[in-house]
Amino acid sequence: MLKIAVLGAGNAGTxxxxxxxxxxxxxxxVKTSRAAHEEEFAFLAACGGRVxxxxxxxxxxxxxACVTRELSCVRGKDLIVFCVRSDHHEDLIxxxxxxxxxxxxxxxxPGYLSTAYVLKHCQRDVTVAEAQSAFLDCRLxxxxxxxxxxxxxxxxxxxxxxxxxxxxxxxxxxxxxxLTYCRxxxxxxxxxxxxxxxxxxxxxxxxxxxxxDRDFCLYHEAFTPSVWRVLEAxxxxxxxxxxxxxxxxxxxxxxxxxxxxxDGTADGKRVFFDYAAMPVRAKGPFSAEHRYLTEDVPQxxxxxxxxxxxxxxxxxxxxxxxxxxxxxxxRDLRSDARTVEGLGPDNVARIVxxxxxxxxAGSSRFFVG
Numbered sequence: 001m002l003k004i005a006v007l008g009a010g011n012a013g014t015x016x017x018x019x020x021x022x023x024x025x026x027x028x029x030v031k032t033s034r035a036a037h038e039e040e041f042a043f044l045a046a047c048g049g050r051v052x053x054x055x056x057x058x059x060x061x062x063x064x065a066c067v068t069r070e071l072s073c074v075r076g077k078d079l080i081v082f083c084v085r086s087d088h089h090e091d092l093i094x095x096x097x098x099x100x101x102x103x104x105x106x107x108x109x110p111g112y113l114s115t116a117y118v119l120k121h122c123q124r125d126v127t128v129a130e131a132q133s134a135f136l137d138c139r140l141x142x143x144x145x146x147x148x149x150x151x152x153x154x155x156x157x158x159x160x161x162x163x164x165x166x167x168x169x170x171x172x173x174x175x176x177x178x179l180t181y182c183r184x185x186x187x188x189x190x191x192x193x194x195x196x197x198x199x200x201x202x203x204x205x206x207x208x209x210x211x212x213d214r215d216f217c218l219y220h221e222a223f224t225p226s227v228w229r230v231l232e233a234x235x236x237x238x239x240x241x242x243x244x245x246x247x248x249x250x251x252x253x254x255x256x257x258x259x260x261x262x263d264g265t266a267d268g269k270r271v272f273f274d275y276a277a278m279p280v281r282a283k284g285p286f287s288a289e290h291r292y293l294t295e296d297v298p299q300x301x302x303x304x305x306x307x308x309x310x311x312x313x314x315x316x317x318x319x320x321x322x323x324x325x326x327x328x329x330x331r332d333l334r335s336d337a338r339t340v341e342g343l344g345p346d347n348v349a350r351i352v353x354x355x356x357x358x359x360x361a362g363s364s365r366f367f368v369g
Contacts, residue, residue, distance in 0.1 A: 001025055002078045002174050007032050007092060008073075009041050012109065013045040013083035015138040015146045018051035022062035023176035028077070031069045032084055032092055041067070043143030054141075055148040074099050079171055082108045086338070089114040090121070097122045098344045103169055107157075109134055113189040113298050115160045116343035117353060127164045132156045132186040133259065135177050139282060149280030155179050158188035162354045184355055185200070186218060187247050190238055190307075191255045197302030198292035199321050200231045202285060206328060209285055217283045218292070221275040230317070237315045238304055246355050288328055297325040302337035305324045310340050 002025045006017040009031040023275065029049065031041045036312070044051070049064030058262035066073065074080050084092060089108065089337030100106075102125040108114045111130030120126050137150040155177050159165040165181055166187055172179055179206040182188045201222035208216050231252070239249035250258075260271050285292055301318050340348050353366045 002171065003076065004028070004081060004175075005030060005074045005077045006081045006174075007096070008083035009044070009067075010037050010083070011138055011140050011146070012079075012134050012136070013052070014040070014044070014051065015136050015148065016081065016083055016109070017064045018053055018062040018146060019136065020175060021049075021051075021064050022053070025175070026065050028066040028068060028073050029064050030073060031067075032071070032088070032095075037140065040140055040143045047144060050144060052080065052145050054146070056152075066303035071096050072099050075101065077104065079103060079175075080106050082106065083113070085295050086110070086112045086114065087295050090117045093117050093121050097124070100124045100126055102126070105129065105168055107131065109170065110192045110305055111158075111185060111189055111350070112192055112195075112338060113185060113343060113351070115185045116347040117348060119347040120344045127168050128160045128185065129168055129172060130158050130160075132182075132188050132191045132255070132311075133193055137280070147280070150275070150278065153178060153262050156182050156188060156191065156255075156260055158182040158236075160185045160351060160354070165326060175201040179189075183247060184245075184351065186245060186351055186355070187242070189248065189303070190242055190247075192218045192300060193252065193256060193259075194292075194296045195304065196231060196235055196238065196252045198296040199236060199301055199325060200227060202288075202290065202292040203235055203321060203328065204230065206288060209288060209290075212286075212347070214286065215283065216286065217281055217297060219281040219287065223273070223276065225303055231354065233317045235314070237308065237318050239311045240356055241304060241307050241311060241315070242254060244313050245352065293329060294327050294333075296334040297322055298337035300338075301325075302339055304336060306339035306341070 004020055005028045007030045009029055017027045044067045047068045052059055052061050083215055100122060105127045107129045108132040110133050115128040115130060135152060135155050136148050138148045139206050143148050156341050157179050159168045169181060201218050204227045205218055205222045234253040239251060243249045243282050253272055257266055257268035257271045303320050305315050305318045322333060327348045
């Protein structure tokens with residue numbers, strides 16, 4: 001049994017805390033802000049952390065051991081999981097850092113290279129893991145009730161320092177999810193699917209998003225043939241950055257196939273469209289002021305553009321999408337974006353330097369791609 005703190009009591013955090021509790025772990029769910037989900041959190045606090053999970057028509061109940069707002073509860077935990085929006089990671093790391101101890105393990109779901117923020121702000125000798133994507137697609141449907149629409153068949157995770165990958169895996173594998181291990185947290189960050197799918201789909205669907213049609217579902221409607229070509233052009237720039245880092249230039253569709261199906265003969269593009277067509281996909285967005293743009297452009301695309309600049313890799317499609325999103329929202333999304341400069345050039349260099357040491361890549365047990 002692990003002692004786990006899950007930071008973030010929204011959809012992903014509450015679902016993960018409930019699933020981990022059901023798997024036999026002692027879980028503390030921490031509400032890190034008052035921005036949303038206050039009613040749901042108050043219900044959890046009043047009912048002893050009881051959550052009902054509905055998945056594939058079946059219901060199970062889990063009891064989260066502790067529901068709190070106290071960040072100090074991370075003291076002594078075997079695992080601390082960050083399940084908040086990536087644009088809140090740096091601030092939350094700053095708030096949590098005073099309570100951390102040497103030897104603890106931090107997991108970001110997903111990360112966008114938040115490892116660099118840990119190096120920037122945390123003075124403790126901790127290990128950091130970053131997941132490519134959320135382990136569970138889910139929605140809070142009512143206080144204490146969560147609908148799980150999809151779960152990955154593989155959950156790729158990167159670890160820093162890479163030399164601690166086996167030790168980190170010994171802890172992470174106990175969670176009960178089908179984890180595999182990337183060569184680097186950089187690989188996990190660049191394969192965050194939100195960076196590729198959300199900005200392209202949302203920007204090129206703005207007329208539908210702002211039409212007022214409450215039946216609009218981006219995943220069901222956005223990815224027409226021409227929009228898909230834009231997505232592939234952006235993905236080609238990401239693959240060029242991966243290559244420049246010495247990492248396999250795995251495509252978006254190949255990474256999606258790896259996460260979504262065990263059928264090695266399946267076509268990756270078909271896997272994505274089957275996933276997108278599922279009736280459990282959430283409707284929306286209904287406003288340009290949505291995380292698909294407000295988070296995934298400055299946190300994801302800006303990171304890709306910045307890494308491209310560092311490596312001498314042109315990213316014209318990425319740069320154009322950032323400019324278009326900034327124009328659509330009426331503000332410069334680069335003004336507070338995730339870049340190499342903001343992450344700390346020395347911190348990014350430390351992470352990149354691991355890729356030059358093949359001995360730290362691990363055995364075939366830790367291979368993705």
